Amino acid sequence: xxxxxxxxxxxxxxxxxxxxxxxxxxxxxxxxxxxxxxxxxxxxxxxxxxxxxxxxxxxxxxxxxxxxxxxxxxxxxxxxxxxxxxxxxxxxxxxxxxxxxxxxxxxxxxxxxxxxxxxxxxxxxxxxxxxxxxxxxxxxxxxxxxxxxxxxxxxxxxxxxxxxxxxxxxxxxxxxxxxxxxxxxxxxxxxxxxxxxxxxxxxxxxxxxxxxxxxxxxxxxxxxxxxxxxxxxxxxxxxxxxxxxxxxxxxxxxx
Amino acid sequence: xxxxxxxxxxxxxxxxxxxxxxxxxxxxxxxxxxxxxxxxxxxxxxxxxxxxxxxxxxxxxxxxxxxxxxxxxxxxxxxxxxxxxxxxxxxxxxxxxxxxxxxxxxxxxxxxxxxxxxxxxxxxxxxxxxxxxxxxxxxxxxxxxxxxxxxxxxxxxxxxxxxxxxxxxxxxxxxxxxxxxxxxxxxxxxxxxxxxxxxxxxxxxxxxxxxxxxxxxxxxxxxxxxxxxxxxxxxxxxxxxxxxxxxxxxxxxxxxxxxxxxxxxxxxxxxxxxxxxxxxxxxxxxxxxxxxxxxxxxxxxxxxxxxxxxxxxxxxxxxxxxxxxxxxxxxxxxxxxxxxxxxxxxxxxxxxxxxxxxxxxxx
Ligand SMILES: Nc1ncnc2c1ncn2[C@@H]1O[C@H](COP(=O)(O)OP(=O)(O)OP(=O)(O)O)[C@@H](O)[C@H]1O
Ligand SMILES: [Mg+2]
Numbered sequence: 001x002x003x004x005x006x007x008x009x010x011x012x013x014x015x016x017x018x019x020x021x022x023x024x025x026x027x028x029x030x031x032x033x034x035x036x037x038x039x040x041x042x043x044x045x046x047x048x049x050x051x052x053x054x055x056x057x058x059x060x061x062x063x064x065x066x067x068x069x070x071x072x073x074x075x076x077x078x079x080x081x082x083x084x085x086x087x088x089x090x091x092x093x094x095x096x097x098x099x100x101x102x103x104x105x106x107x108x109x110x111x112x113x114x115x116x117x118x119x120x121x122x123x124x125x126x127x128x129x130x131x132x133x134x135x136x137x138x139x140x141x142x143x144x145x146x147x148x149x150x151x152x153x154x155x156x157x158x159x160x161x162x163x164x165x166x167x168x169x170x171x172x173x174x175x176x177x178x179x180x181x182x183x184x185x186x187x188x189x190x191x192x193x194x195x196x197x198x199x200x201x202x203x204x205x206x207x208x209x210x211x212x213x214x215x216x217x218x219x220x221x222x223x224x225x226x227x228x229x230x231x232x233x234x235x236x237x238x239x240x241x242x243x244x245x246x247x248x249x250x251x252x253x254x255x
Numbered sequence: 256x257x258x259x260x261x262x263x264x265x266x267x268x269x270x271x272x273x274x275x276x277x278x279x280x281x282x283x284x285x286x287x288x289x290x291x292x293x294x295x296x297x298x299x300x301x302x303x304x305x306x307x308x309x310x311x312x313x314x315x316x317x318x319x320x321x322x323x324x325x326x327x328x329x330x331x332x333x334x335x336x337x338x339x340x341x342x343x344x345x346x347x348x349x350x351x352x353x354x355x356x357x358x359x360x361x362x363x364x365x366x367x368x369x370x371x372x373x374x375x376x377x378x379x380x381x382x383x384x385x386x387x388x389x390x391x392x393x394x395x396x397x398x399x400x401x402x403x404x405x406x407x408x409x410x411x412x413x414x415x416x417x418x419x420x421x422x423x424x425x426x427x428x429x430x431x432x433x434x435x436x437x438x439x440x441x442x443x444x445x446x447x448x449x450x451x452x453x454x455x456x457x458x459x460x461x462x463x464x465x466x467x468x469x470x471x472x473x474x475x476x477x478x479x480x481x482x483x484x485x486x487x488x489x490x491x492x493x494x495x496x497x498x499x500x501x502x503x504x505x506x507x508x509x510x511x512x513x514x515x516x517x518x519x520x521x522x523x524x525x526x527x528x529x530x531x532x533x534x535x536x537x538x539x540x541x542x543x544x545x546x547x548x549x550x551x552x553x554x555x556x557x558x559x560x561x562x563x564x565x566x567x568x569x570x571x572x573x574x575x576x577x578x579x580x581x582x583x584x585x586x587x588x589x590x591x592x593x594x595x596x597x598x599x600x601x602x603x604x605x606x607x608x609x610x611x612x613x614x615x616x617x618x
Binding site: 088089090150 | 258260261264265267268269271272273275276279280447448451452453455456457458459460461462
């Protein structure tokens, strides 16, 4: 097997907030064209790590390269080739979705047709709606649309599916897979293990600012099983989520 | 992707977005347009007849002469004849009379009469009106025998320059509208963009900080200019607001508006930086705008203020904007003529932006 090409490389990243060590010297690579997941409990340091790579926060020390560009010297060049969905972000008030996309196109210096972008995330019916008037899932989809405007090499999604219903989550998985299939590397965080298992090629488990495991979901599961782990209860052939999906259908929900 | 990043495109995209947003924000429209317009309407209707200037006639003054006759027929001037010296002196000191006139036969052939005029220092604005009326009048009378054509033209100018209430009120309202849009608008927009993490999302794009400031500034200037044109047009066509040199005067007023707005936006940046929460923005902004609203000659000439207040009035930037606006609109001054006022505003601007750079917060 070829040595995969690392599009992001993080070495000995440390981040201290005053005297609190949020990230304690982590190192990892993200390979080209993969979906990479950062998993871990609240406060583990996932958002901090992402935002340092996105050049939005200063690191305390360490080395980070994004597509060969250093976060210290080439922050602006990095911003041009990445798309960013923040865990918490707002959009310019009083503007509808088309106008917001026009604004971001200007900020990225690209020409795009806003309607085509909205079609990608299935929001064409909401073209004239204000961001505030969207449902949680629609907001997430819109945020993803703004990350795609500059045809980025890498997109960062910080908890893109938090708060979504099961269909919306699955539909977002499809969208994220499509984006990856078109050649974009995806880095995401999530608290849903089923999501990470289905979606991610590799995942890193972060706890208290340290990476405690990094591999493909399959390998991690196999390792656990080979160590003699067994689930306590025999799993039924379906779970409650399957019931939910089965009862409510699989289409995009506009509600 | 290899094409260089264009900061102008980003700035303009921001300006456009911001302008759209402002136009849809009820508070911006109310502050910039409705508020000043209401005052203009009220004062426009109240003071529709225009300003009268009281001119006392000194006891013993000659009354049967062409100057006196011409004054009788000048609409702006009301002649006060039956007062004694003491009474006149008293009223002059209070600023109720703009001046006193005393006309005597010179005893010579030319000029046949001598007119002595004293102005009241307590009523400088009215004194200025009186001066310009008298100057024009004298010119008309003196040149009557020589060149009738010139006299005709001059005479029409005299009648055209009635100083109405609107001529005072409108520039003041315009100035105040610029002050409130500059301070409130800027403070709210930057505070909110920061709090709602809109700016954070912007920072994930290659846009420069200067483009964000510039884009927002351009939008606000565009909006304020639209408001200014609207106010001037309504004032001119419905209430006979005087625009001495027509479009040129309007352009000068707009340039002055931009200078004023840029200075006032500096206050807005400061407020957005020091406000701890959204609800503290209005009180802090009011501390900046209210004193200027009251003391900068928005409603009354600052010459009417007690002398201990005058130094405060003369320290405020809006005072100079209002003053310059009035000179440009009514007296036909050019921008160069009001350079002193502009300079003082710019000094304020320097100071306030130096402070803004220190206290402004991005996140
Ligand atoms: N600006 C900040 N100032 C001080 N401490 C911070 C700041 N941002 C984050 N922290 C702390 O750093 C730690 C890591 O935070 P971070 O947001 O990276 O966690 P996370 O893994 O993204 O958590 P979650 O799953 O809840 O989103 C937390 O303990 C948090 O309290
Ligand atoms: Mg987080």
